[in-house]
Amino acid sequence: MIITPIFLKKLTSHVVVPFAVRLFTKQAKMSDTLTENISTSSDFFFRQFFDPKSSTYTYLLADIETKKGIIIDPVIEWADRDAQIINELGIDLVYALNTHMHADHITGSGKLKNLLAGCRSVISRASGAKADILLDHQDHITFGRHKLVAHSTPGHTEGCMTFVCGEQGIAFTGDTLLIRGCGRTDFQGGSAEKLYKSVHSVIFKLPRNYRLYPAHDYSGKTVSTVAEEQAFNPRLTKTLDEFIRIMENLNLAYPKMIDVAVPANKVCGIYELQVAKE
Numbered sequence: 001m002i003i004t005p006i007f008l009k010k011l012t013s014h015v016v017v018p019f020a021v022r023l024f025t026k027q028a029k030m031s032d033t034l035t036e037n038i039s040t041s042s043d044f045f046f047r048q049f050f051d052p053k054s055s056t057y058t059y060l061l062a063d064i065e066t067k068k069g070i071i072i073d074p075v076i077e078w079a080d081r082d083a084q085i086i087n088e089l090g091i092d093l094v095y096a097l098n099t100h101m102h103a104d105h106i107t108g109s110g111k112l113k114n115l116l117a118g119c120r121s122v123i124s125r126a127s128g129a130k131a132d133i134l135l136d137h138q139d140h141i142t143f144g145r146h147k148l149v150a151h152s153t154p155g156h157t158e159g160c161m162t163f164v165c166g167e168q169g170i171a172f173t174g175d176t177l178l179i180r181g182c183g184r185t186d187f188q189g190g191s192a193e194k195l196y197k198s199v200h201s202v203i204f205k206l207p208r209n210y211r212l213y214p215a216h217d218y219s220g221k222t223v224s225t226v227a228e229e230q231a232f233n234p235r236l237t238k239t240l241d242e243f244i245r246i247m248e249n250l251n252l253a254y255p256k257m258i259d260v261a262v263p264a265n266k267v268c269g270i271y272e273l274q275v276a277k278e
């Protein structure tokens with residue numbers, strides 16, 4: 001006589017099989033997302049900073065050999081701190097970059113230019129903001145022997161860019177892709193359809209084990225990977241139509257800082273300094 005364990009019988013019932021399938025799919029997804037780590041090269045300096053007021057991440061990168069460095073998405077209130085650390089570490093800051101024209105804080109690029117001789121501000125041409133260097137799609141940002149490639153990823157704003165460092169396997173996604181989320185698309189020339197296409201045609205086309213560093217996080221998450229976001233991003237795993245519907249129904253409040261931040265960021269934050277002097 002063959003005895004079938006009760007649990008196997010249950011697995012073949014109509015009620016339990018869908019659960020088992022769901023469990024298996026979830027486990028398969030979870031194990032798929034633990035991708036092989038790409039270690040950074042020994043001459044690549046990386047530091048992540050956080051502004052608790054706007055939940056913004058700022059990134060300082062440098063070539064350890066030549067000391068040339070760049071900063072991504074600095075915040076004006078922290079420019080003195082950033083300049084102090086840059087000086088202490090002996091970094092020669094060549095560029096202060098912005099992933100886009102922010103609406104929730106004033107960029108520190110203008111102030112950093114005042115504090116650090118030789119630093120030039122950088123933003124996309126499509127942002128409509130002033131800067132020393134205006135980037136187009138596929139432009140390179142070089143510091144020492146390292147470089148980032150600027151990819152146009154509109155949607156949150158028309159001028160959003162994602163900066164990719166292929167050698168280190170990292171990408172700075174701005175507000176185009178946040179960890180388990182994305183930037184809002186209801187102002188500054190935003191478009192849910194464009195954001196969806198930017199994520200799927202640029203960021204999700206990167207190797208699955210690339211680490212993703214966003215411009216913000218509101219719950220303490222510091223980094224993700226392409227594989228994780230492809231599996232678990234609650235918005236960008238949906239179809240385009242579903243995604244558009246989600247974005248149209250967020251009902252978000254008008255951003256508190258937008259009327260101050262956007263005019264200032266059009267001139268890389270220098271506006272704020274001029275107003276303060278007057």
Ligand SMILES: [Fe+2]
Nearest residue numbers: 102103175183
């Ligand atoms: Fe933003």
